[in-house]
Amino acid sequence: MNPVNLAFFSKIRAPLLFSSLILFILSFLGPEGTPIKGLIYNLDFFELFNVLSSSSESIFRTPNTILRFTVFSISLFFIFICYLIHTDNSLPKHNDNNDLYSILVLLFIATNIITANIANILYILIIILSLYYFIKYKTFGLSLPEKTLLGLNFSLFFFSVYSASIHDANIREIDVYFRFLLAIPLYLFIRSIDINIDKVINFIHIASILSGVFALYFAFFDNQSRVYGFTSTATTYGNISFLFALLSLITFFYLKKNNKNIVISLLSIVFAIMAWSLTNNRANLFSLIFVFIIFLHPIIRVKLDIYFKQILLFTIFILLVIWQSGTLSRILSGYDDIMTINSHENIETSWKDTGSIKPRLIIWQASLNMIHKSPIIGIGLDNFNIELENQIINDHIPMIRKSDMNQSGGFNHAHNQYLDSFAKTGLFGFILLVIYLISYFMYFYIHLKKSSDESHLIATLGLITVFIYIFNMFSHSIFSHHQSTLFFIFILTMFSAIISRNKLSKL
Numbered sequence: 001m002n003p004v005n006l007a008f009f010s011k012i013r014a015p016l017l018f019s020s021l022i023l024f025i026l027s028f029l030g031p032e033g034t035p036i037k038g039l040i041y042n043l044d045f046f047e048l049f050n051v052l053s054s055s056s057e058s059i060f061r062t063p064n065t066i067l068r069f070t071v072f073s074i075s076l077f078f079i080f081i082c083y084l085i086h087t088d089n090s091l092p093k094h095n096d097n098n099d100l101y102s103i104l105v106l107l108f109i110a111t112n113i114i115t116a117n118i119a120n121i122l123y124i125l126i127i128i129l130s131l132y133y134f135i136k137y138k139t140f141g142l143s144l145p146e147k148t149l150l151g152l153n154f155s156l157f158f159f160s161v162y163s164a165s166i167h168d169a170n171i172r173e174i175d176v177y178f179r180f181l182l183a184i185p186l187y188l189f190i191r192s193i194d195i196n197i198d199k200v201i202n203f204i205h206i207a208s209i210l211s212g213v214f215a216l217y218f219a220f221f222d223n224q225s226r227v228y229g230f231t232s233t234a235t236t237y238g239n240i241s242f243l244f245a246l247l248s249l250i251t252f253f254y255l256k257k258n259n260k261n262i263v264i265s266l267l268s269i270v271f272a273i274m275a276w277s278l279t280n281n282r283a284n285l286f287s288l289i290f291v292f293i294i295f296l297h298p299i300i301r302v303k304l305d306i307y308f309k310q311i312l313l314f315t316i317f318i319l320l321v322i323w324q325s326g327t328l329s330r331i332l333s334g335y336d337d338i339m340t341i342n343s344h345e346n347i348e349t350s351w352k353d354t355g356s357i358k359p360r361l362i363i364w365q366a367s368l369n370m371i372h373k374s375p376i377i378g379i380g381l382d383n384f385n386i387e388l389e390n391q392i393i394n395d396h397i398p399m400i401r402k403s404d405m406n407q408s409g410g411f412n413h414a415h416n417q418y419l420d421s422f423a424k425t426g427l428f429g430f431i432l433l434v435i436y437l438i439s440y441f442m443y444f445y446i447h448l449k450k451s452s453d454e455s456h457l458i459a460t461l462g463l464i465t466v467f468i469y470i471f472n473m474f475s476h477s478i479f480s481h482h483q484s485t486l487f488f489i490f491i492l493t494m495f496s497a498i499i500s501r502n503k504l505s506k507l
Helices: 003-026 036-041 045-054 066-084 098-111 118-136 144-166 171-191 197-220 234-257 263-278 284-299 304-324 327-339 357-373 384-393 417-449 453-472 482-505
Strands: none
Touching: 003 066, 066 144, 098 118, 098 197, 098 482, 118 171, 118 482, 144 171, 144 417, 144 482, 171 482, 197 234, 197 263, 197 453, 234 263, 234 284, 234 453, 234 482, 284 453, 357 384, 357 417, 384 417, 417 453, 417 482, 453 482
């Protein structure tokens, strides 16, 4: 951009941004929301706040008309343009508060599954700081790979609104996708922080140990048969604690290679595996096998035969944990379910019990039926349970629970993120999800060979994270659970931003 255009853009940027934000809000204001105009005109802001907070569903709707969706699209486009126009390569720094900001970011990762509200409060605080940074600084000097990642976050949010609009879905259904939009200022904020590699390692260890300690508490004092902690499902707690175990394993190899103390890494692995075992989560075992076979050797830059004893002990430890915990019984139960796959007469299950294979297979079949019914635009974000009930009534699938009042079990997602995205948002929503995962995978993979040891470690952690979530999505609808979605987006954003920061600091 030449100096003349830059000067002109600087003059119109503020009014353009302000008007775009107003239009963005108005595009979500439904017909039922018109009474709030009087409150605005009369400056009765206290009453306005009460109305908005108590009856938001009757006031705000997805932009379900051509005019409202057009206003939404134009406003979002100009908001995006205001911040992505490349003007210089300067990188603002937070020298005074750098340590505080980095601790806040890492503390969110450590507290995500072990607290009821602290992680949410931290997230809100970090987002406020991110938006402040987003507004204060006008230039970011983004590279093409960075623009690609941010553009994909933008696209996932935009497409969710598009899908919700054509199906007139409830505005709550796009709440989870709004986090993809917030990932843009979050990325830029973390990118501006100098997060020390030792802090990252320490907080991975803290998160791993705490996940194990709290899992023991929930199992023995809170009587959770399958530990779910403060999350909504045991699968969420299991997926995240299992990821902590693998991240701790990577830090073990890194510390061992650099002749640093590995005791904490070993403790972290033990506690995180213990936490995972108490959730009785079976699906993670498949991703573990592929991590060892395909990725571990090339990405940790060491010969595995040097660490044969450690890897053997790690494998034996996992086998002992599986044998002692309820995971083994769930594996055997799953095997029995698969062997009697054609017998659906005795399905009376809860997802907290052991037998979840048969109902999961039924839901997957129902999802494929939904995809066949509407392959291009999907069935809509909030119509899954309705379609499930209809298929049971029409004998397209057997009932999931023997209950005349709740034959579908109330399930509103496919328990498989790929099928869920395809069924709800259609072919393009599915393709967008796959491109999103591949893009992050390639971003981390490219930085494995073109970086120092520290950046290589972060790229390794990011690559393992993407890879684990690619597998997790086969058995878990990530975007249907608040903490799963939040953690998934946040940790990918954090690792990619740290890599970018390390790269820019050397320019």
